Amino acid sequence: xxxxxxxxxxxxxxxxxxxxxxxxxxxxxxxxxxxxxxxxxxxxxxxxxxxxxxxxxxxxxxxxxxxxxxxxxxxxxxxxxxxxxxxxxxxxxxxxxxxxxxxxxxxxxxxxxxxxxxxxxxxxxxxxxxxxxxxxxxxxxxxxxxxxxxxxxxxxxxxxxxxxxxxxxxxxxxxxxxxxxxxxxxxxxxxxxxxxxxxxxxxxxxxxxxxxxxxxxxxxxxxxxxxxxxxxxxxxxxxxxxxxxxxxxxxxxxxxxxxxxxxxxxxxxxxxxxxxxxxxxxxxxxxxxxxxxxxxxxxxxxxxxxxxxxxxxxxxxxxxxxxxxxxxxxxxxxxxxxxxxxxxxxxxxxxxxxxxxxxxxxxxxxxxxxxxxxxxxxxxxxxxxxxxxxxxxxxxxxxxxxxxxxxxxxxxxxx
Numbered sequence: 001x002x003x004x005x006x007x008x009x010x011x012x013x014x015x016x017x018x019x020x021x022x023x024x025x026x027x028x029x030x031x032x033x034x035x036x037x038x039x040x041x042x043x044x045x046x047x048x049x050x051x052x053x054x055x056x057x058x059x060x061x062x063x064x065x066x067x068x069x070x071x072x073x074x075x076x077x078x079x080x081x082x083x084x085x086x087x088x089x090x091x092x093x094x095x096x097x098x099x100x101x102x103x104x105x106x107x108x109x110x111x112x113x114x115x116x117x118x119x120x121x122x123x124x125x126x127x128x129x130x131x132x133x134x135x136x137x138x139x140x141x142x143x144x145x146x147x148x149x150x151x152x153x154x155x156x157x158x159x160x161x162x163x164x165x166x167x168x169x170x171x172x173x174x175x176x177x178x179x180x181x182x183x184x185x186x187x188x189x190x191x192x193x194x195x196x197x198x199x200x201x202x203x204x205x206x207x208x209x210x211x212x213x214x215x216x217x218x219x220x221x222x223x224x225x226x227x228x229x230x231x232x233x234x235x236x237x238x239x240x241x242x243x244x245x246x247x248x249x250x251x252x253x254x255x256x257x258x259x260x261x262x263x264x265x266x267x268x269x270x271x272x273x274x275x276x277x278x279x280x281x282x283x284x285x286x287x288x289x290x291x292x293x294x295x296x297x298x299x300x301x302x303x304x305x306x307x308x309x310x311x312x313x314x315x316x317x318x319x320x321x322x323x324x325x326x327x328x329x330x331x332x333x334x335x336x337x338x339x340x341x342x343x344x345x346x347x348x349x350x351x352x353x354x355x356x357x358x359x360x361x362x363x364x365x366x367x368x369x370x371x372x373x374x375x376x377x378x379x380x381x382x383x384x385x386x387x388x389x390x391x392x393x394x395x396x397x398x399x400x401x402x403x404x405x406x407x408x409x410x411x412x413x414x415x
Contacts, residue, residue, distance in 0.1 A: 096138070125143055127141050176254050179193065194352040244281030256273070265302060288321045313337070330357050344373055349368065350367065
């Protein structure tokens with residue numbers, strides 16, 4: 001019914017206007033015209049009302065007879081896929097970092113005194129390293145060789161001790177000299193120098209089980225200084241060549257003091273003093289005393305550090321061994337240098353000399369030249385030409401080919 005008003009109102013106004021206009025007419029002809037208009041308006045009103053009624057009926061019929069337009073049913077919403085569980089932030093917290101370093105060595109030439117195999121996977125070192133808790137971390141390095149498995153190092157480090165002390169407990173390479181503390185794959189040559197072999201009990205060097213405590217000692221200027229004291233028990237060296245401990249109270253001791261300083265922006269110097277002592281088993285009180293001086297000078301300019309560098313190193317070791325025949329004082333030393341030709345190429349040279357610890361009248365000398373190529377930081381190819389003159393009269397000319405590769409996490413080694 002709301003639709004009638006817009007129509008009726010204008011009609012009413014038109015009629016009013018017409019009547020108003022007609023009211024001003026006074027002749028009889030005008031009365032006829034008004035009557036005619038009224039009839040037309042009434043007819044128009046009737047027609048409109050009839051149409052409106054028809055439309056209203058049609059709308060009502062449509063509403064009542066036609067079924068409601070079906071609303072398309074929304075397709076079922078598939079269940080939301082369960083998101084994959086995000087990797088837990090703590091899933092690896094209990095897993096140590098694992099690494100493996102392979103060390104292959106091929107040897108050509110003749111050497112009847114030091115008869116290395118022609119081809120061997122000399123060592124595969126597996127490293128397991130992790131934080132134990134807020135106070136300690138653990139580092140274990142297993143050495144897999146063709147002769148078996150050995151624990152090269154396995155210790156816990158405690159870094160939250162008072163007075164800035166750093167303690168290690170377990171089996172570790174002794175901080176004696178510079179070379180002895182390095183793992184095999186970190187050496188700048190494929191073999192160990194003669195002073196290490198003759199005076200520290202063999203190729204493995206001095207490795208012991210015990211306690212190590214180190215402390216940084218501040219010095220004036222930008223000078224790094226560190227003192228280390230270590231106590232070990234048991235034998236040391238291949239077949240106890242270095243120390244023998246028949247009694248539980250037979251311990252060995254080592255002290256090491258190190259200074260590191262930058263001489264210029266491109267040059268730095270590392271100096272070390274070491275002293276060690278322990279029982280050798282010849283008599284109940286016989287000892288072997290060791291002393292060493294090591295120095296490493298490195299030039300590595302900042303602008304061309306990737307392509308040019310020079311490293312010079314040297315070490316002097318003295319051994320005094322109490323034997324039944326008397327004390328033997330033996331010396332051994334080496335000098336070596338490496339020059340970086342290009343980004344991945346290095347050449348080097350080494351000269352070495354060492355007495356025998358059990359007979360200082362005997363000594364070996366050697367010289368070697370190396371060429372090293374690094375395809376990447378995870379692999380290394382190295383060759384060495386060496387000549388060694390042994391105390392037994394043997395002169396050996398050999399070529400050594402070394403291939404090393406690393407997989408897994410492996411942190412940087414100390415300089």
